[in-house]
Amino acid sequence: MALQRVRKHDVVMVIAGRERGKTGKVLRLLLNTDRVVVERINLVKRHTKPRGNQTGGILEKEAPLHISNVQPVCSRCDKPARVGTRRLEDGHGVRICRRCGEQMDKA
Numbered sequence: 001m002a003l004q005r006v007r008k009h010d011v012v013m014v015i016a017g018r019e020r021g022k023t024g025k026v027l028r029l030l031l032n033t034d035r036v037v038v039e040r041i042n043l044v045k046r047h048t049k050p051r052g053n054q055t056g057g058i059l060e061k062e063a064p065l066h067i068s069n070v071q072p073v074c075s076r077c078d079k080p081a082r083v084g085t086r087r088l089e090d091g092h093g094v095r096i097c098r099r100c101g102e103q104m105d106k107a
Contacts, residue, residue: 005072005083005095006036012070013080014041023073027062035064076102
């Protein structure tokens with residue numbers, strides 16, 4: 001399995017589009033379409049009918065963004081950064097921040 005640039009629970013910043021500059025946590029990865037769902041980003045309104053015990057109305061939910069439009073935020077330098085990889089002594093690969101060199105994965 002190859003290392004992914006963005007993972008679930010990562011804090012990312014939107015770098016392109018209508019929501020540019022906003023940050024949020026990744027809720028879901030849609031790997032087959034190269035998209036991510038980010039918390040409280042790219043909100044759309046869905047008009048739903050009541051079904052069973054579910055109430056109807058206008059619901060706001062997050063729509064997916066393309067993965068190329070988000071960039072992980074480094075926890076050390078607190079800025080969006082490109083992601084590199086490094087092999088540890090035990091052979092595991094980890095993601096590193098290209099800006100400061102800090103390890104992005106909790107080992």
